[in-house]
Amino acid sequence: MAVLQFLGGCREVGRSAIMVDSVILDYGMKPSHPPEFPLDGVSPSEVIISHGHLDHVGAAPDLMDFNPPVYMTPPTRDLSTVLLKDSMNIMEHPPYTRREFRQFESNVVEVDYCEPFYVDGWEVTMYNAGHIPGSAMVHMSKDTNLLYTGDLKLEEMRLLEPADMKFPEVDALIVESTYFGVEHPDRKKLEKAFVESVVSTVENGGHAIIPAFAVGRTQEVLMILERHGVTPYVDGMGREVGEILERHPKYVRSARQLRRAIKKAIPVERGRREEALTEPAAIVTTAGMLNGGPALFYISRLYNDEKSRILLTGYQVEGTNGDMALKTGMLNLGMRAVKLRMGVEQYDFSAHADDAQLKNVVERAANKGAEIAFTVHGEKTEEFAEWIKDNIGIDAYAPKNGEVYVI
Numbered sequence: 001m002a003v004l005q006f007l008g009g010c011r012e013v014g015r016s017a018i019m020v021d022s023v024i025l026d027y028g029m030k031p032s033h034p035p036e037f038p039l040d041g042v043s044p045s046e047v048i049i050s051h052g053h054l055d056h057v058g059a060a061p062d063l064m065d066f067n068p069p070v071y072m073t074p075p076t077r078d079l080s081t082v083l084l085k086d087s088m089n090i091m092e093h094p095p096y097t098r099r100e101f102r103q104f105e106s107n108v109v110e111v112d113y114c115e116p117f118y119v120d121g122w123e124v125t126m127y128n129a130g131h132i133p134g135s136a137m138v139h140m141s142k143d144t145n146l147l148y149t150g151d152l153k154l155e156e157m158r159l160l161e162p163a164d165m166k167f168p169e170v171d172a173l174i175v176e177s178t179y180f181g182v183e184h185p186d187r188k189k190l191e192k193a194f195v196e197s198v199v200s201t202v203e204n205g206g207h208a209i210i211p212a213f214a215v216g217r218t219q220e221v222l223m224i225l226e227r228h229g230v231t232p233y234v235d236g237m238g239r240e241v242g243e244i245l246e247r248h249p250k251y252v253r254s255a256r257q258l259r260r261a262i263k264k265a266i267p268v269e270r271g272r273r274e275e276a277l278t279e280p281a282a283i284v285t286t287a288g289m290l291n292g293g294p295a296l297f298y299i300s301r302l303y304n305d306e307k308s309r310i311l312l313t314g315y316q317v318e319g320t321n322g323d324m325a326l327k328t329g330m331l332n333l334g335m336r337a338v339k340l341r342m343g344v345e346q347y348d349f350s351a352h353a354d355d356a357q358l359k360n361v362v363e364r365a366a367n368k369g370a371e372i373a374f375t376v377h378g379e380k381t382e383e384f385a386e387w388i389k390d391n392i393g394i395d396a397y398a399p400k401n402g403e404v405y406v407i
């Protein structure tokens with residue numbers, strides 16, 4: 001028997017948090033304005049973090065009241081540290097203090113994939129989730145077996161191996177739902193169209209501004225460009241993250257190819273951004289949804305240039321600058337909104353499982369004994385739960401934040 005308490009990330013994307021008996025799986029933030037956090041007032045005996053994205057780890061320093069150990073993989077530790085520091089500086093009212101952040105840092109216990117550890121009577125094992133370097137699915141085993149997918153992807157990327165589906169028996173599954181109902185485009189065709197657009201933009205005398213998330217996406221894009229013989233500039237936090245990932249070679253698909261791609265890209269030093277604009281070029285830069293970062297500097301210089309293009313490399317949350325640029329051709333540059341004469345394109349290099357992969361995960365879990373599934377982390381969790389009941393024939397629920405289930 002286990003008690004599951006859903007604290008955040010239900011019927012929404014952001015602030016993921018689930019309590020299993022006295023253990024907390026993820027404790028993230030939702031980067032809305034103002035940011036939102038999971039339900040609080042909980043005192044976990046241990047914390048387990050699935051991966052280093054802020055919607056999974058962003059509020060974790062707020063859990064330090066009773067000094068719990070915090071389990072995560074080595075890359076998740078390094079990525080979390082960098083992103084939390086950054087978000088602490090940006091947030092007007094962080095839910096934790098600097099002292100709690102330092103305590104969080106010192107409470108981290110590093111665990112590798114497939115290396116069991118023990119918390120609150122559970123044997124816990126992390127499996128590669130294929131989402132970002134160090135991302136993990138969490139398997140928990142006691143008298144019942146639980147699998148929490150975190151965010152996952154079943155398809156190989158240039159940067160990462162696909163999720164490792166060799167987990168043992170499962171009785172209950174907690175599965176992300178981000179792209180239920182959405183098919184991702186064929187990766188090869190997508191890469192080809194992306195590279196062709198970058199090359200033609202530069203050949204026509206323009207700049208290809210490539211906004212990319214710092215974690216994973218920047219490195220994936222650099223690897224794609226390197227593979228196709230394009231030498232880009234790279235600017236923003238993605239550079240720092242690249243250095244972190246180079247320190248964890250066994251968590252990427254090919255450390256050699258990653259190193260080569262990073263080495264080939266030209267770093268833009270702070271205060272020297274003008275240099276990247278002197279000749280037509282491709283510039284890979286944060287922020288991925290254009291809500292800040294050096295990307296806005298470049299766009300502030302180029303928005304009137306019809307030869308230049310913005311090539312978005314991921315999903316754009318509603319209300320972000322990237323979303324606005326796609327829908328209206330307008331963009332907010334701090335105090336003023338401008339009409340973009342440069343082109344705007346979107347390439348869906350998603351690091352999440354798509355519809356077919358999500359269904360496949362549930363099928364595999366059912367084959368390993370799962371009798372119940374909980375759908376979280378998505379806008380269509382209720383539809384996904386219905387699909388599971390109708391097609392896999394097991395119990396399925398789309399919990400709401402605050403609900404408690406005994407399994």
Ligand SMILES: [Zn+2]
Nearest residue numbers: 051053131151
């Ligand atoms: Zn994630």
